[in-house]
Amino acid sequence: MSRIGFKYVFERMPELRIVIFAGKGGVGKTTSSAALSYKLASMGRRVLCFSTDPQASLSDIFERNLFGKGEIEVAPNLYVLEIDADKRIAEYVESIRRKIKEMYKIDEIPREVEDYIESAVAEPAMYESAVYDAMVDVVAEGKYDYYVFDMPPFGHGIRMVAMADILSKWVDKIFEARKEALELDAAAARLKGEKLLEYEDQMLKELEYIRGRIVSFSRLITDAKRTAFTMVLVPERMAILDTEKAIEMFEELGLKMRGVVVNQVYPPQLLEDPRAPDYLKKRVLAQRPYVREIYEKFRDLIVAVIPMLNREPKGLEAVRIVAEELWESSLDLGALEALTGR
């Protein structure tokens, strides 16, 4: 049975530069991101580990406050960027306000319009876009050998890929309609001897800009040679369903997921350990059917298995342990198959 680990992924994909860890909340995306980044950096490559967690969990893992502080070197060659999405949103909204004021030559935005802006800020999609925007930005800068992204747990960014397509079509339609309307307006303006207002054009530009950003993001995560899109999951029902759904969505878009990382697998020895209470043993056993299900459903996709640790994955020492497991897993496919009881 073949060994697994990211070592082999990098061997098979010589052009690999970007690794994305996605998955539902609490499965260990941030820990995996930190660990893989740490490993790559320890081999002498310049790595950026990117996270967007509003609760700054990379800060917890590296035991340092990194949130909203820009790119910070936490270990030799290992840079961490924990962006403050709310701040980015606030900046974006401010720029919109400025544009509205310029366009309409007003000093104060009317209450009614302000209501729209406030409701839009509350939209979760806003947060999502701000995050993806930041991802596109750092890759475009090109300062690092490797980029490791801890994807926030909403829609895995897949929705955004689908959106790129929908939005492109939608913007095209709007363009068509707008262009016709603009021509009519221009004709009417000529008749009345007026100059055509420029703001309509401005709006089209804004739409075009938004489309450009989403298309860039879509290219980034669907680049089969340079990017490995990876799902992290744990042996639990909802995590399995979520992963299945994600794979299905990927296929619908004609894409292939690079692999899945199975996290928090109880070490099999625990069952024989006299120090383990029955309650713990029951939990180990309760996990088995899900390990089996994962093995049966995703066998060909499993790129690494991380055992359940008996301590919190905090601090560089713990990151190092997870890093070794991610790079070359001690529980290989054979061990996993043995766990499924056949």
Place this chain on the structure above:
Amino acid sequence: MPIVRGGQRFIFVGGKGGVGKTVVASAIALDFAMRGEKVLLASFNPVHSLSTVFQQNLSGGVIKPVEGVKNLYAVEVEVEDIVKSYKEKISKIIREFLRWAEIPIDPKGFIDIATTNPAFQEAATFDKMMDIVLKEGQEYDRVVFDTAAVANAIRLIGLSKIYGLWLQRVIKSRQEALNLRYQLSWRKDKVLEEIKKDPLLLDLLSLHERYVKVRENLSNPSTTTFIFVTIPTILAISVVKRFSDMVKAYDIPSGGVVVNMVIPRSEAERDETGFLKSKWEEQERNLALIRELFGDNILGYIPLYPEDVVGIKALETLIRDLEEFKP
């Protein structure tokens, strides 16, 4: 004492993914039903698990009685089906309107713009939730919503506001257009007759009325409440904190916080492998944080069971534990 103490009809259960929203929503619904209230449990998750929790087939997107529990009904809402029928509905309106207005244009372009709109799925889901709030839900004493993300439920209120504003605008310009037509016409009586039949205006007005009603229902603390589920981890706690602040911003008092998956102290003390103990120590710190943040708002604690909560018996145990279990 029932889990949810207020008398609100609409109960939204939210929290971070994986904290056990569905199980808690099911327990809340079952609890009410066992106390004799007529309850509808509606799941809006992209992947449903009500069927698993109740060990019976509740799928198909229609309201079904839950077997083995009197007064309890459930529905697993199929978002994809809703999107499809919503598309058909919108297309029909557009076609009818163009025909009525005698605009000889191929409706396809308009239909495409309306239905490929990026927010279309949200709008369709929102429409379905409105239906349940305004129609189906009115026949029940309680409606428990199990939503994929809390954000969606809260967003619902925000959306009803933004759509309401937008609609007002559209209605106004529609009325202006009709007025213009009336002014310009030779045969005003005939035009007036026609205007009364304007399908677009009628539809906009009825939609607007729906939004107003939904807003009235959802932002009224005596009809709607939000219950948040958390587990003793920093990430889950921060999500609940964020959402309960959002709810507050809409002047809706949060109905309380349920703390799920708490490792019992006795089990942690028995463990010498470190697997439970280290988690339990972390949990102690996080429980202190939960108490600090939510204090009197905590509705109860649910122990971390060695096995999944599946079946009505397991839910009954959970309901009992929620009242008695102390971490």
